[in-house]
Amino acid sequence: MSSLLGVYIATILVSIVAAFLLVQLSKLSGKGGPVVDKKRIKDPAYSDSYIPADAPLRHTISEEISELGGSLQQHQEISTKLLNAVNEEIEKRVELNIQEVSKKYETLVQEKTKNEDIAWKKYNKVLNDKKKTEAVIRSVAEGLVVVDSEGKVIIMNPAAEKLLGVSSRDKVGKSLLQNLREEQLVSLAKSSANPEDREIELVSTQDETKKILRASSAIVENENGQTVGMVSVLSDITKQKQLDRMKDNFVASVSHELRTPLVAIDKSISLILNKNAGEISETQKQFLSIAERNLKRLTLLVNDLLDLSKLEAGKTELKSKPSSIDKIIQESVAGLKNWAETKAINIRTTIQEGLPEVNVDPDRIIQVFNNLIGNAIKFTPDNGDIVVEAKLDNQGRRLEVSVADNGIGIAKEDLEKVFDKFYQSGERVPSDVNGTGVGLAIAKEIVELHGGKIWAESEKGAGAKFTFTLPL
């Protein structure tokens, strides 16, 4: 009985001591160096206490070691060394991780900043471009109106507002046709009916001053070729029209002023020469004839000059119609035959078979032939030859006509100058022939007005060939 009690008490005592030792052991480990302190994190659950971060680790190590043999002190030493080593390792790894993450983060931030910079620059550039475009649209003197495919106004610049007498605030988003006066409507409707560039005169009444506008419109297509709208440029051509009218009147009155005295002289002389005013002596007849002849020369010169002025001023309208070049040539030759015969010059014509009709003003083209053939007669000595040829050019796209003679020819350096106004060759030619120096200039204007070209080929002493083309 007493031995059982004794064992019982001993076991209790040992347990107490072991427990006590265990507690001490754990307390000792708890008092680890600064390495351990770093690991303390505040536990949100217990606001005032610190839970060592490695507590679970320490607990695990202690447990495992206490199962091995050895003294408490040995246990402690090993535990501590182990813990320190592990802590160091953990710290190193964490540091590395932090560094890596930091680096990555920095790189990301840099990239982001760089991208943002680029985006900003691009945005600013686009903004500037937009501002420039807007500035251009705003300040351009012509009116600019853009309508969408339904005819609603998208853009209207200040110039357009002024020209049309409306305010863009009222118009943008609304149909362009709304609020415009009837005449304007008709003109605009005309210009939208024609999908190409078309010049229409749009009469706008605004501020009681009548303006004449020219609307030039173009269809706007997207990449797929669909019509998305129409852009119209409106220009104020009132002044231009006025100037044009003034030019017309000027040409008319200058013609009148120049021709009237000539007419009076001409009629006076003919009345006398025709003996309407009584008999005249031979001498009187002679002198009056001289006067009449010179008057004719003067009249021709004045007519030529007026003609050239009108052509140059663009005030000549061609009365074009389909014409046979053969007929035109024959008519011109017939008119000059008598003159050619006085010098025994032979005029031959070579017309290609089956030439198509050309759309030309016959009177004007006859004028060109009269000039070229007349020159040929003038500058060819007696018994010479003139050949008038008409054929299709090499590519068959144009009519090519030439007048060639075997006369005195033209020096190479003068070949271009012959078409200049008032150019006259230095050659002496009989003075009864009219030389105004303007004939070739007129011929050139007429040919070019028809869309053709004219040029000369010649060599001094070896005749001359004048060729001009006419589009078919």
Next chain:
Amino acid sequence: MENKKIQVLVVDDENDFLQLMTFWLESKGYSVIVASNGESAVGLVKEKNPNVVFMDLRMPVMDGIEAIKKIREFNKDIPIIIISAYVDDPKAKEAIDYGISGVFYKGKDFEEGLSLLEVALRTHRKLKK
């Protein structure tokens, strides 16, 4: 055959031309009265009622177009031949709207003016009948 001479009114601001044309027409047997601007022309048509009028287009005080307009207000059928200094005169085209019987270009011979006159008179007589 009419006993009374046919009376022609010639209107032109160029006195020289008036003189020449008058001489010519009278030598051909016509009786001629003259005016040098549109205003006196209208007055003469009212007063003398000539058979035919030669009217110049460009004149001071009242030009040819105005004069023709005014004449047409009270006389719809008197033959009027306009005198023009050159072809393509835009005023000539304008005048056509007011009813004219022909255009006489100053540069042409008087003979042409004469034939225009005769055609105008003949047509006028036909219309009257």
